[in-house]
Amino acid sequence: MSVDSVSLDLFFNSCPDMLGVVGADGKFVRVNKAFSNLLGWTIEDFYFWPLLWFVHADDVEKTKRELGFVAKEKMVVFENRLKKKTEGFVWFEWKIWIGEDGLLYALARDVTERRLNEEFLELSNIDLQRFRMAVEYASDIIIINDANGAIVYANHAFEEVTGYRVSEIIGTKGGQVWGSMMGVAFYEALWKKMIGEKRSYSGEIQDTKKNGQEYVAELHISPIYGSKGELVYFVAIERDITRQKEIDQMKTDFLSLASHQLRTPLTAMRWLTELLVTDKSLNEKQKEITARVASANLRMINLVNTLLNISRIQSGRILITIADTDLRQLISEVIEDVTPKYGKNHTITVRVADEIGVLRLDAGLLRHVYMNLLTNALKYSDENSEVIVRVYKKEEVIVSEVEDHGVGIPIDQQNKVFQRFFRADNVSGVVTDGTGLGLYLVQMIVQACGGKISFKSEQGVGTTFMFTLPAGGMFERKGEVSLE
Amino acid sequence: MIKKILVVEDERDLLFALTTRLEMEGYTVAQSMSFPDALSKVATEVPDLILLDIIIIGKNGLDFLKELRESLKSNIPVIVSSNLSEQSYIDRANQFGVSGYIIKSSTSLDEIVAKIKSLES
Numbered sequence: 001m002s003v004d005s006v007s008l009d010l011f012f013n014s015c016p017d018m019l020g021v022v023g024a025d026g027k028f029v030r031v032n033k034a035f036s037n038l039l040g041w042t043i044e045d046f047y048f049w050p051l052l053w054f055v056h057a058d059d060v061e062k063t064k065r066e067l068g069f070v071a072k073e074k075m076v077v078f079e080n081r082l083k084k085k086t087e088g089f090v091w092f093e094w095k096i097w098i099g100e101d102g103l104l105y106a107l108a109r110d111v112t113e114r115r116l117n118e119e120f121l122e123l124s125n126i127d128l129q130r131f132r133m134a135v136e137y138a139s140d141i142i143i144i145n146d147a148n149g150a151i152v153y154a155n156h157a158f159e160e161v162t163g164y165r166v167s168e169i170i171g172t173k174g175g176q177v178w179g180s181m182m183g184v185a186f187y188e189a190l191w192k193k194m195i196g197e198k199r200s201y202s203g204e205i206q207d208t209k210k211n212g213q214e215y216v217a218e219l220h221i222s223p224i225y226g227s228k229g230e231l232v233y234f235v236a237i238e239r240d241i242t243r244q245k246e247i248d249q250m251k252t253d254f255l256s257l258a259s260h261q262l263r264t265p266l267t268a269m270r271w272l273t274e275l276l277v278t279d280k281s282l283n284e285k286q287k288e289i290t291a292r293v294a295s296a297n298l299r300m301i302n303l304v305n306t307l308l309n310i311s312r313i314q315s316g317r318i319l320i321t322i323a324d325t326d327l328r329q330l331i332s333e334v335i336e337d338v339t340p341k342y343g344k345n346h347t348i349t350v351r352v353a354d355e356i357g358v359l360r361l362d363a364g365l366l367r368h369v370y371m372n373l374l375t376n377a378l379k380y381s382d383e384n385s386e387v388i389v390r391v392y393k394k395e396e397v398i399v400s401e402v403e404d405h406g407v408g409i410p411i412d413q414q415n416k417v418f419q420r421f422f423r424a425d426n427v428s429g430v431v432t433d434g435t436g437l438g439l440y441l442v443q444m445i446v447q448a449c450g451g452k453i454s455f456k457s458e459q460g461v462g463t464t465f466m467f468t469l470p471a472g473g474m475f476e477r478k479g480e481v482s483l484e
Numbered sequence: 485m486i487k488k489i490l491v492v493e494d495e496r497d498l499l500f501a502l503t504t505r506l507e508m509e510g511y512t513v514a515q516s517m518s519f520p521d522a523l524s525k526v527a528t529e530v531p532d533l534i535l536l537d538i539i540i541i542g543k544n545g546l547d548f549l550k551e552l553r554e555s556l557k558s559n560i561p562v563i564v565s566s567n568l569s570e571q572s573y574i575d576r577a578n579q580f581g582v583s584g585y586i587i588k589s590s591t592s593l594d595e596i597v598a599k600i601k602s603l604e605s
């Protein structure tokens with residue numbers, strides 16, 4: 001071998017790009033070390049298998065096609081993937097030309113990184129496209145305002161709901177063309193407040209469509225900040241809740257109808273049986289029958305009242321009126337109310353910690369909670385057993401506990417205790433005047449008051465219900481209805 | 485001392501029950517089933533107390549109270565009875581200086597009698 005051919009050999013094997021020569025049978029007759037360095041196969045492997053054997057299955061057809069063009073076009077440039085000996089593949093960019101000897105001369109380099117970047121970009125474009133479609137065709141109105149409040153984008157739902165064309169409002173500010181019902185001043189104040197307080201806005205607004213029809217919408221606006229913390233956009237999402245409002249109103253009307261129309265005959269039954277009970281001419285049997293009618297009627301009234309109370313709380317229109325409340329007095333009043341019917345022979349112990357002073361609470365709502373928990377404790381425990389009511393402060397909450405030594409709640413049913421109409425197996429046939437709504441209502445009241453309720457119970461040992469109230473007192477809430 | 489009670493109630497069964505029970509207690513009962521009639525009976529019957537159903541078929545007892553207090557300048561004690569427990573009603577009734585607000589279905593006749601007796605003392 002001449003010096004020239006030695007240095008040529010050195011050049012061939014030390015070249016960082018792949019160099020190879022392919023014979024007429026499609027097998028390599030020569031490859032440089034870069035091939036085996038990159039793919040992990042031995043040089044012998046490359047001489048043993050045809051070139052196509054190393055090509056990724058998805059790229060074989062394409063490679064065959066490209067190689068087929070070499071004879072006609074003298075040189076082809078294409079990309080494909082080659083299998084690594086271990087897992088994975090490498091993207092190759094090939095330049096293959098045909099030599100005077102009829103052999104194929106190949107120069108290739110690794111373009112994996114570039115290909116993956118391109119794939120990533122392609123995916124990002126698809127993502128972007130998806131986001132654009134999601135925003136454009138969302139069922140809620142989505143509007144983007146610039147930092148000055150001028151509208152720069154509105155989606156399809158905007159046109160659907162308001163009847164305005166997007167082109168009519170681009171560049172205008174809320175209240176100028178669309179949003180006239182709330183007015184420019186409303187939006188100006190809103191932007192100012194959001195910029196000042198750096199927070200989003202949620203609220204209900206009334207507006208008019210292009211045809212003059214009014215609608216009610218739930219509006220959420222979030223400020224969007226740039227990388228330097230500067231305000232870039234406001235994104236507003238608006239949902240037409242007109243129909244929902246109408247349904248709410250129907251529900252309210254139904255409630256009021258039910259409370260009046262159902263309660264009137266129930267009251268008549270209550271008062272008329274009350275008169276009958278006092279009738280001295282009744283014999284024992286007739287008295288018993290009348291008493292049973294009276295008790296069934298009371299249960300019916302209780303059920304209607306509880307259902308109404310639940311609907312009232314669910315409607316979110318519940319009124320929370322706070323006043324100085326002495327829990328000791330409240331609890332003793334509840335005990336006085338409850339004991340004539342249940343727990344005549346129970347020992348009821350009340351332990352209110354000395355540190356509990358007068359609290360700012362809604363006594364009416366709390367009365368329901370204590371009344372329900374105490375009634376349950378007495379109803380589901382033996383006469384002569386003890387029921388303990390404890391009230392104490394723990395960190396930032398006032399904890400109330402009602403403990404009984406009664407039948408307890410079966411362990412497999414404890415997760416259902418606060419569900420509507422749930423009654424545990426061990427009591428549903430024994431104590432018949434439960435509705436399965438008491439604890440459900442209690443939980444809703446406690447939550448509405450900013451507290452939490454839980455319990456621990458063991459069958460045959462007893463149950464303790466615990467609920468918390470904020471030690472700082474409840475928050476007043478303006479509403480339309482109170483419970484009864 | 486309460487001797488005569490004007491019961492304003494448009495439900496016959498309720499009117500009957502209230503009247504029967506109040507008469508058992510020895511009260512004289514004047515009955516009315518509409519607000520205009522009740523207003524005229526305030527003058528003719530001169531009751532010592534009015535037991536007022538606040539909703540009578542489409543009419544609002546609050547208007548009756550307003551008329552009673554402002555036009556007739558009457559300070560007759562009024563106990564409002566209703567099956568509506570909307571706080572707004574209770575608040576507005578209280579503005580006319582009522583002596584009590586009972587939810588009918590949650591109150592027994594005995595409790596109504598007790599309420600009346602408590603006004604006498």
